[in-house]
Amino acid sequence: MKHILILQNKIDVVKESQAKERYEQQILAFVQGTVAEGAPVIPISAQLKYNIEVVCEVENSKIYIRRGVTIKPND
Secondary structure, eight states, X not given: OOOOOEEEOOGGGSOHHHHHHHIIXXXXXXXXXXXXXXXXXXXXXXXXXXXXXXXXXXXXXXXXXXTTEEEOTTO
């Protein structure tokens, strides 16, 4: 896997300090030593539509390689 994006969902139901703590103590610890280490983590709330546009921008900016063919997402 070359492109990994980690979404920290449901941030609308926890305090900011709790979201930060979970990011530092759970998410980073969980991906440490895996191919996902160093991947961007985007906090989101689908309910409030918080950072959904950021996820879309990141996804649209990537170039995917499928079966040896390079495809730009908007083509």
